[in-house]
Amino acid sequence: MSDRVPDPVPVGRFLAEEIEAHGWTQAEFAAVLGRPVQFVSEIVNGKKEVTRESAAQIGAALGQTPEFWLSFQDEYLLSEQAKSTRTQQELSEVRRRARLNRLVPVATLRKRGVLVGKDLDELEEEVAELLELDSIDDDPAFHIAARRSNHDEPVSSVQVAWVACVRRAARKRTGVKPFSKSKLERLAAQLPTLLSSPAGFRGLPESFADAGLVLVYVEALPGAKIDGCAFMLGKTPTIALSGRGKRLDKVLWTLLHEVAHVILGHVSSDVLVETLDDQDETDDTENEADRRAGAWLLPRPLPTPPARIGAGWVETVASERRLAPIVIVGQLQQSQVLDWRTTLARNAPTVTGVLETW
Incomplete structure (x- = not known):
């Protein structure tokens, strides 16, 4: 017998026709299967569905494959499901x-x-x-440009959501003056000393607004891997921080890096999101922003550290430059002079609490 695909009908009705075509009663067919008569009767009457096991037995008895009977049943059930207004409404909600x-x-x-x-x-x-x-x-409606080493990795829905939250927060900001590049450059040069403690972050949005920029904080979303972003919201340069890393020096560096993008004219209506610990070292734009941020952070190089770097040396250098000690530690870690697990970074100041007041 051929494995034809019939119009959707109940599998039980088709089975009854097949049994009759073979000249068998349901009792005789049950005996062929080695099953109780009730088993056959329940399938014929639509009270029991065909399983993988019963499909194999029915197929063996009638000369068909198990797949034929399973697909026959599924086709009918799916056709019935397609007629159900309630089911289609549920599927629409799933979509x-x-x-x-x-x-x-x-x-x-x-x-x-x-x-x-x-x-x-x-x-x-x-x-x-x-x-x-x-x-x-x-x-x-907005486009996101991601700066990272893996160019082929698509922007994730989590990153899109974070940027959307940033844009909404930025639209709510008022009292922003016309952009002044000279004011921003002066502010950028002062940031490392102004932000020598977490308290220094408190009035930053107002300081940036005076220079014609919007500065917002939107807490990082799990899995977003974004440190910050810079973009033009209309005609207004906008910078957002995620607070990822939490440490004062990490957030300070992100801020300086994003300011550098604005100063250097790298920003556009595209939202430039960045993971600063996963950059493409061949990206000239990023390298240029890093150099400008580094010049603000350390206008002159750090002195050669002693063979054994202690807290006293770090605090002395930080005091001379009016920087937070963790900034010195962070720079030494970045240059691999200090291990990332150094005890000098223990109890490093964090700025999340202050950022949340913005």
């Missing part, structure tokens, strides 16, 4: 939820309080607003 989760990490944003919608319609409206979409089926 909508999947679309939302492809766009942004919904669970994470709910936990952060960014998304608070109680139903799917409200969530779609919130995500569309966050991503600046006319329709939830559109792609984000």
